[in-house]
Amino acid sequence: MLPDARAIESAARIVYATMPATPQRVWPQLSARLGAEAWVKHENHALTGAFKVRGGLVYFERLGRDPHCRGVVGATRGNHGQSMALAAARTGLACRIYVPHGNSARKNEAMRALGAQLVEHGHDFQAAREQAARAAAAEGLHYVPSFHTDLVRGVATYWAELFSAAPDLDVVYVPIGQGSGINACAAARNAYAPRTRIVGVVSAHAPCYALSLEAGRLVQADVSTQIADGLACRSPDPESFEIIRAHVERIVRVTDAQVADAMRLVYASTSNVAEGAAAAAFAAAFKERAQLAGRKVGLPLTGSNVDAELLVRVLGGESFEDSGFENIEPEHRGSEHSRFDHTRLRAAA
Numbered sequence: 001m002l003p004d005a006r007a008i009e010s011a012a013r014i015v016y017a018t019m020p021a022t023p024q025r026v027w028p029q030l031s032a033r034l035g036a037e038a039w040v041k042h043e044n045h046a047l048t049g050a051f052k053v054r055g056g057l058v059y060f061e062r063l064g065r066d067p068h069c070r071g072v073v074g075a076t077r078g079n080h081g082q083s084m085a086l087a088a089a090r091t092g093l094a095c096r097i098y099v100p101h102g103n104s105a106r107k108n109e110a111m112r113a114l115g116a117q118l119v120e121h122g123h124d125f126q127a128a129r130e131q132a133a134r135a136a137a138a139e140g141l142h143y144v145p146s147f148h149t150d151l152v153r154g155v156a157t158y159w160a161e162l163f164s165a166a167p168d169l170d171v172v173y174v175p176i177g178q179g180s181g182i183n184a185c186a187a188a189r190n191a192y193a194p195r196t197r198i199v200g201v202v203s204a205h206a207p208c209y210a211l212s213l214e215a216g217r218l219v220q221a222d223v224s225t226q227i228a229d230g231l232a233c234r235s236p237d238p239e240s241f242e243i244i245r246a247h248v249e250r251i252v253r254v255t256d257a258q259v260a261d262a263m264r265l266v267y268a269s270t271s272n273v274a275e276g277a278a279a280a281a282f283a284a285a286f287k288e289r290a291q292l293a294g295r296k297v298g299l300p301l302t303g304s305n306v307d308a309e310l311l312v313r314v315l316g317g318e319s320f321e322d323s324g325f326e327n328i329e330p331e332h333r334g335s336e337h338s339r340f341d342h343t344r345l346r347a348a349a
Contacts (some may be wrong), residue, residue: 005191029253029267056083058154064091065345074144075129077108085114146178159188172298179240186247200251230277254283275306
């Protein structure tokens with residue numbers, strides 16, 4: 001069951017005790033490119049550079065009150081792991097995180113810096129996740145899943161901020177990894193902006209949720225994305241999938257080339273860095289820009305944690321595959337900031 005407004009606002013008290021709300025801005029050049037009023041939610045300004053930290057703070061607030069918990073184990077491609085590591089350190093719990101071989105060096109370094117023990121295992125996230133679950137069971141440690149109601153509650157606070165600022169958004173595009181972000185969006189949309197449509201976004205090179213929605217059942221799919229590691233999900237979460245099926249209008253697939261073009265566009269239009277998974281929402285909106293003309297569109301910039309080497313390749317114009325995008329001129333002469341009254345959520349804090 002999705003959290004309601006009361007549950008989201010109770011999560012806000014926990015989140016705001018550690019970090020402030022993040023801004024949402026309407027960027028003129030981005031809006032001009034899209035042909036719509038583009039509201040960007042800047043979760044790249046969150047405490048760990050990504051939205052996941054909100055869920056970790058809420059999940060560990062409950063876990064920290066469990067006297068039997070000796071330590072935690074989890075798996076990640078990066079942002080969930082940073083959330084775990086930061087929240088575990090704040091609650092005094094030992095934290096071990098499994099990552100696949102070849103994981104982002106920047107994200108690995110960030111998790112270690114936050115105090116986590118890092119273990120490399122397997123060739124993809126699913127293999128790392130299965131090993132983490134085995135280790136937790138064998139050693140009597142608490143396994144932190146990638147999808148859980150408390151994670152959704154925490155993440156929903158950022159969507160509540162956006163919908164409180166712009167309750168009349170026509171549509172939001174939401175990247176899907178394991179599902180906490182889009183489930184949180186559905187919860188906050190239902191509570192604050194019930195007329196806004198939700199469109200999910202997956203990598204065309206990690207399409208399990210799109211295939212599952214089309215088939216009406218869980219479908220696994222191989223992962224081959226080179227650039228959107230936050231979307232590199234091989235096996236859908238059953239609970240997350242049911243919520244997506246009930247609350248999400250449809251799912252759009254974007255290629256690595258389209259994601260790379262979107263990363264360049266975000267940087268050129270806003271001077272912000274978007275990691276691959278974060279740029280996916282922008283890629284999908286631009287793919288569908290003809291049908292968005294004159295509308296108000298919500299675009300979460302979910303994180304900025306991208307390896308420097310990959311960012312240089314992307315901004316340098318490296319082609320990952322053929323793209324249908326038009327050329328994007330790197331001009332960014334300014335920005336227009338929306339004013340956001342946090343009164344409702346701040347009152348809960």
